[in-house]
Amino acid sequence: MAGSKPGYKEIADELRMQIERGKYQPGEQIPSQSALMAEFKAGRETVTKALQLLQDLGLTVSAQGRPATVREFKPIRRPAVARLSKSVWGGGASMWSVDVQDAKPVVAGLEVRAVEAAPRVAEALGIRRGESVILRSRHYVLRGKPVLMSDSFLPADLAAGTPIAQDDTGQGGVYARLEELGHGPVRFKEEVRARMPYRAEAALLQLQPGTPVVCIVRSAFDAEGRVVEVNDMVLDGGSYILDYVIDA
Numbered sequence: 001m002a003g004s005k006p007g008y009k010e011i012a013d014e015l016r017m018q019i020e021r022g023k024y025q026p027g028e029q030i031p032s033q034s035a036l037m038a039e040f041k042a043g044r045e046t047v048t049k050a051l052q053l054l055q056d057l058g059l060t061v062s063a064q065g066r067p068a069t070v071r072e073f074k075p076i077r078r079p080a081v082a083r084l085s086k087s088v089w090g091g092g093a094s095m096w097s098v099d100v101q102d103a104k105p106v107v108a109g110l111e112v113r114a115v116e117a118a119p120r121v122a123e124a125l126g127i128r129r130g131e132s133v134i135l136r137s138r139h140y141v142l143r144g145k146p147v148l149m150s151d152s153f154l155p156a157d158l159a160a161g162t163p164i165a166q167d168d169t170g171q172g173g174v175y176a177r178l179e180e181l182g183h184g185p186v187r188f189k190e191e192v193r194a195r196m197p198y199r200a201e202a203a204l205l206q207l208q209p210g211t212p213v214v215c216i217v218r219s220a221f222d223a224e225g226r227v228v229e230v231n232d233m234v235l236d237g238g239s240y241i242l243d244y245v246i247d248a
Contacts, residue, residue: 008049011040012057015050019059019070026072030060056209058238076100076147078235079243084188090179092171096140105140105147112136112167114156121153124219124230132156134165136174139204142239146205149234158183158228174229175220183228185220192216194237205236212237 006014015030024030031039036047051068054060062068076099082088083098096105115135122129136152152174154164163169164177178184197205197213205213214237220229 005042006040006046008042008046008053011036011042011047011050012053014040015054016057016059024070026070029067029069030054032067058208058211073238074143075241076142076239077241077243079245080190081245084185086175086179086184089172089175090184092176094173100142103143105142107138108141108146110136110138110167112165114160114165117153121230124217125153125155125227127155132160134159136164145236145239147236147239149201149204150231151233152229152231154229178220178222178228183222183226185228186223187221189219189221190216191218192242197234201234205234207236208238214240214242 015024015036018024019030030051033044033047033051036042036050037044040047042050051060051062055062055068058073059071060068061071078099083095088095088098113135114132116130117125117127117133119129121133122131125133127133133156134154136154137150139146139149141147154174158178158181159165162177162181164174169177172179175185193215194212195215197207197211201207201213202211207213214235216231216233216235218229218231218233219227220231222228
């Protein structure tokens with residue numbers, strides 16, 4: 001890098017590009033501090049901060065006294081259109097079977113209970129504020145790492161007293177049970193945005209500093225146009241690729 005001495009962000013950016021271009025492969029060590037100091041003609045403190053930034057970005061991992069290595073990134077590819085197809089849940093399969101083929105997520109922290117609808121939930125479901133809804137709250141752990149938090153809200157007049165209000169909803173999950181009740185989803189709407197995590201989210205999802213979350217709010221509509229579920233999800237932004245296929 002010609003000209004003035006680079007700062008730690010410039011060094012980190014150069015190393016990031018080298019990783020993305022494949023110069024350093026997953027599991028491979030990146031150069032030592034001494035080697036980087038010589039390469040970039042930078043001081044130890046500058047290089048140390050650059051290496052810390054790479055780790056904060058989730059690009060490298062390091063153990064005490066060992067050189068940093070490139071993190072192996074095995075993303076969860078979330079094909080939104082395919083996973084919501086009736087052929088999946090209607091056939092008794094989990095939507096996760098579309099996302100991940102070589103591992104099975106573990107459901108953790110499951111809570112199923114009746115609650116009063118908060119204003120945002122009531123508006124989304126088209127019901128009155130304070131009206132009863134069934135909340136299904138849980139998070140998912142994949143390969144030992146929490147990757148997604150999910151809160152589903154369903155109108156109590158549909159879900160109360162059914163398997164939807166039980167821990168185990170059965171094959172095909174909530175949507176298959178709604179189908180049996182005559183309110184199977186025929187259309188979905190997803191709103192997607194990215195933001196930095198709240199402290200509790202960062203702790204539960206075990207996020208590296210600087211890692212954003214992706215928030216998805218999905219509404220499921222039955223044939224009459226009624227919203228029969230609102231699912232509020234928070235995803236580890238460093239673990240997911242959101243895949244949308246749209247016919248022209």
